[in-house]
Amino acid sequence: MIYKFPENASLAYKTKKIIEHYGFNFKKNFGQNFLVDERVLEKIVNAASVSKDDVIIEVGPGIGTLTQALAAKAGKVIAVEIDRTLIPILEELLEDFDNIEIINEDILKLDITAVIEKYPHKHIKMVANLPYYITTPIIMNILEEHLPLESITVMIQKEVAYRMSAAPSTKEYGSLSLNVEYYAEAYLAANVPRNCFMPKPNVDSAVIRLDILKEPTVKVKDEELLFRIIKSAFSQRRKTLVNCLYSTAGLGLGKEETENIIQECGYDARVRGESLKLNDYALIADKIAEIIK
Secondary structure: OOOOOOOOOOHHHHHHHHHHHHOOOOOHHHOOOEEOOHHHHHHHHHHOOOOOOEEEEEEOOOOOHHHHHHHOOOOEEEEEEOOHHHHHHHHHHOOOOOOEEEEEOOOOOOOHHHHHOOOOOOEEEEEEEOOHHHHHHHHHHHHHOOOOOOEEEEEEEHHHHHHHOOOOOOOOOOHHHHHHHHHEEEEEEEEEOHHHEEOOOOOOEEEEEEEEOOOOOOOOOOHHHHHHHHHHHOOOOOOOHHHHHHHHOOOOOOHHHHHHHHHHOOOOOOOOHHHOOHHHHHHHHHHHHHHHO
């Protein structure tokens, strides 16, 4: 790296000087908030269990702070950065590493499968400090595409992390909780206060790891129907499941018929969606699939 720092300089100090040196301006449309706490860096790398057998896909490397920490332990790091003004900065700051590849691309448009196919005998993991505004689209796109990733370890908005790992009958529990559970096991690794970033965001963050399952948590006859039912169940949280399914799921079933199905599955007709587990929804979805096929 061309910029020399005083011995024992903090990560916050280094980040500030790098930004000043390169004349970089943060872009709100990319949700850029650079991590400036060394302890959080360590927590992310440890949560992802990074080893030399791993190929890490990092989303939004920024100025490469997390990238360097990952490269020190991983076999390969593929850093995907959408902001083209950061590319020459990254190339210069990371020039001493021979196991980092920088790609200037939007992760939502990148052919991740093609990237993964280059490393058939490696463990592929995604690690990132994700911009809040694209957290859910990125994660759900990866899960729904059944990409051969071992895990996703990300720092995201605390509220979203809690929703992803929530248990039934809690205020955070919802369709996102169930959608994630279908594909992965979620582990909250750390809470991260807003003062760990530059610039400081308006909300706190959390590190969450999703261990992707080889097979979905439950088996259903119609996956699309399952997710439609789950989405409908939480569309109006205070309403009963019967009323939600009847009014918003577009199943073509009458209210009485919907109520009968819920009762035949062993649930009270007054049950709300927030009290049901994923296997409960699978049972209901399969019952409805038999009727509307």
